Amino acid sequence: MSTHDVVNQAPPRTGLDEYAENAALVEAVERHDAGWAHHRLHLTGQRVGTEAFQHDAARANRAEPVLHTHDRYGHRIDEVEYDESYHRVIAAAVADGAHTAADADPRPGAHVARAATFMLYAQVEPGHACPISMTHAVVPVLQQHPGVGAEWLPRGLSTTYDPALRPGKTSALFGMAMTEKQGGSDVRAGTTVARPVGDGRYALSGHKWFCSAPMSDAFLVLAQAPGGLSCFLVPGVVDGRRNGIRLQRLKDKLGNRANASSEVEYDDAIGSLVGDEGRGVRTIIDMVAGTRLDCVLGTAAGMRQAVAEAAWHARHRRAFGALLSEQPAMVGVLADLQLETEAATATALRLARAYDLDASPDEVAFRRLATAVAKYWICKRGPGHAYEAMECLGGNGYTEAFPLAMRYREQPVMAIWEGSGNVIALDVLRALAREPEAFEAFDAELSLARGGDRRLDAFLDRARMLVRDVATDAAPETRARELVSTLALALEASLLVRFAPAAVADGFVAARLVDGVGGLYGALPAGFDAASIAARA
Known part of the structure; x- marks a missing residue:
């Protein structure tokens, strides 16, 4: 029937090279010494842009993991069943080195290339990124402790994905288990006990409130040993059989639905110190x-x-006689959303460069403070950003048929995981008090942008003064969030002033440091090139 002809709807956003389409990401990769990875990143961008990959991403978040504690005969099996779509997504990410490529082939820019790969996969399907991230993050620990790392490091660097939890594997994904129901972020309050059993091994007994990706091949676990709170590597399989890791239930989470998160009991689970x-x-x-x-x-x-x-x-939808992308109100919203994305991307890739093998002591000091500052601010900006973008799609955006409902539910987890707002803000205070070299390196980074914009110069002066004021405050915790937010905006603005197109830098400084109105997207000051900023989206 003619009433069912579909008009004025955007075509599916598929068949694109997601790397080539992301100008801010391409520029940052080149800027931070990873231009050698462009070809591989284009291939990844093309892969995640396919209709098939996006279908798998959507299905992995709808066909959610299922816990099977026992088989039909009553044997304890502790298995999480994932849909095949999830396995295809994570297998592609592992094959492309989204987890450990920077350590498998260390060189200048290696962490930048790995970060861009990780971002391209996480852009389309974020749930699988949890075990990918934990595997990436466990490598420095294994490198520093070769007694344990000699066996496990080669498996973590493998680009083969094997979902089976079985003996004899040559690849591995890793998880971690720190928090307990009575402690949360206060991990020192943990009550899980580790009892020495000889041969340098311990038997762990206790409960962990959150253990993400519970089918991982091994976990770093905190437990109370005779000498105090200690770290253990606890494999999923020991001596050819399943370790004493009992999955109690899967968490029913707001987002991150493709990834299983569980509560676990350790029943004399064997681990190595x-x-x-x-x-x-x-x-x-x-x-x-x-x-x-x-x-x-x-x-x-x-x-x-x-x-x-x-x-x-906006580029494919018409309303009131014109494309949405041609209407000033929508252009302002898109430009403001892009400003936030540009700042986050520039900061993320700058941070990644500081993790490379050739990082100087100053770079290490910089990343100590900058990682916490960026984690606090950027992750807190994620949910509001996702909501505003969802609103741009109107009713379509609010439905599960489009990806932004999933994204809106997903963004809060990054702000909560690995230290929520107050935990991170207090960590920044500790770094400033105990590691003065961290702020010196951070301030030196900011100062590279001095002279590029007088408004930024004035903001950097205020940031320095705030650091001094908080350091002498009788109750610095009360100003911790103000301090961290100021440092984050200073870092983002300094990077954009140095490296972004003039319209982006000018727009960000005006909207975030000087004339921002109430923090809502689209309420931009007049006088800058919103159209050219929106075009970069």
């Missing part, structure tokens, strides 16, 4: 830093998906 007894937090902290970096990368990837979908819709 990593580092020294009593030094568990110090041992696992490098893994936490890596996953915090990936929270920034994942949020930036989500912002890219959100603004790209919004811009695509």
